[in-house]
Amino acid sequence: MSAPLIAARGLGIRLDGREILTDVDFEIRPGEIVTVVGPNGSGKSTLLKALIGAVKPSAGRVERAEGLRLGYVPQKLAIDASLPMTVGRFLSLPRRVSAEAIAAALDKAGVPDLANRQMKDLSGGQFQRVLLARALMDRPQTLLLDEPTQGLDQPGSAAFYRRIEEVRSEMGCAVLMVSHDLHVVMAASDRVLCINGHVCCEGTPEIVAGAPEYRALFGSGTKGALALYRHEHSHDHDHSHPHHHHHEADA
Numbered sequence: 001m002s003a004p005l006i007a008a009r010g011l012g013i014r015l016d017g018r019e020i021l022t023d024v025d026f027e028i029r030p031g032e033i034v035t036v037v038g039p040n041g042s043g044k045s046t047l048l049k050a051l052i053g054a055v056k057p058s059a060g061r062v063e064r065a066e067g068l069r070l071g072y073v074p075q076k077l078a079i080d081a082s083l084p085m086t087v088g089r090f091l092s093l094p095r096r097v098s099a100e101a102i103a104a105a106l107d108k109a110g111v112p113d114l115a116n117r118q119m120k121d122l123s124g125g126q127f128q129r130v131l132l133a134r135a136l137m138d139r140p141q142t143l144l145l146d147e148p149t150q151g152l153d154q155p156g157s158a159a160f161y162r163r164i165e166e167v168r169s170e171m172g173c174a175v176l177m178v179s180h181d182l183h184v185v186m187a188a189s190d191r192v193l194c195i196n197g198h199v200c201c202e203g204t205p206e207i208v209a210g211a212p213e214y215r216a217l218f219g220s221g222t223k224g225a226l227a228l229y230r231h232e233h234s235h236d237h238d239h240s241h242p243h244h245h246h247h248e249a250d251a
């Protein structure tokens, strides 16, 4: 098994004297798509921020592979709508990049024709794709996405996640994302990490959906998700985590 790109070891985070995350052990390995799920306020964004080094651990540590290139899409990005700025200009901040690099990143994000459009005129889905393009500029080995499909309708979210899977195959990068779209998560992830201040459960989508800790948080209304998961993952992936196609999760 290859070495982890990023690992949390006994990670604890305190903010304003409150314990937000406790004793989180977690690893992400090359090429994996891992999704973090959990209720509002459970510490998902905080975990991502800790992994990129934007929030300091109060206990334990985060380990990153030496020289690791990270692409990060934050949960919120407010852009002043009164400020005229083209997509191309946005992608060349904070440092200038070539028109070719901009075109290549937009192409990878699945929106090849947006370079000259104004940021304020983009639809929600286009905006998310531009944020993805920005995260792809440095050819990341790990892509961290914090609720990348918020505000998108279900076809829009599904298309976004399909694009992520394609990016993963094209670039070979690992992907860690936070999502509330449980149905899509189940279809698009190799592994799911369910947190609520601590790691509740972790594993393949089927295993997590069947875990009592997950059901306590989300109920058992995941049958449709599992059907989708089975449907879309009927082909083989080369992963170190075997897919368990048993039916206990439906019990």
Ligand SMILES: Nc1ncnc2c1ncn2[C@@H]1O[C@H](COP(=O)(O)OP(=O)(O)OP(=O)(O)O)[C@@H](O)[C@H]1O
Binding pocket: 015, 016, 020, 038, 039, 040, 041, 042, 043, 044, 045, 046, 047
């Ligand atoms: N800078 C901060 N200072 C103090 N508390 C914070 C800070 N950032 C986050 N928190 C608190 O930490 C907890 C976890 O927040 P976080 O944003 O990680 O949750 P989340 O799981 O991403 O939630 P959501 O699904 O609502 O986006 C919340 O109670 C939040 O109020």
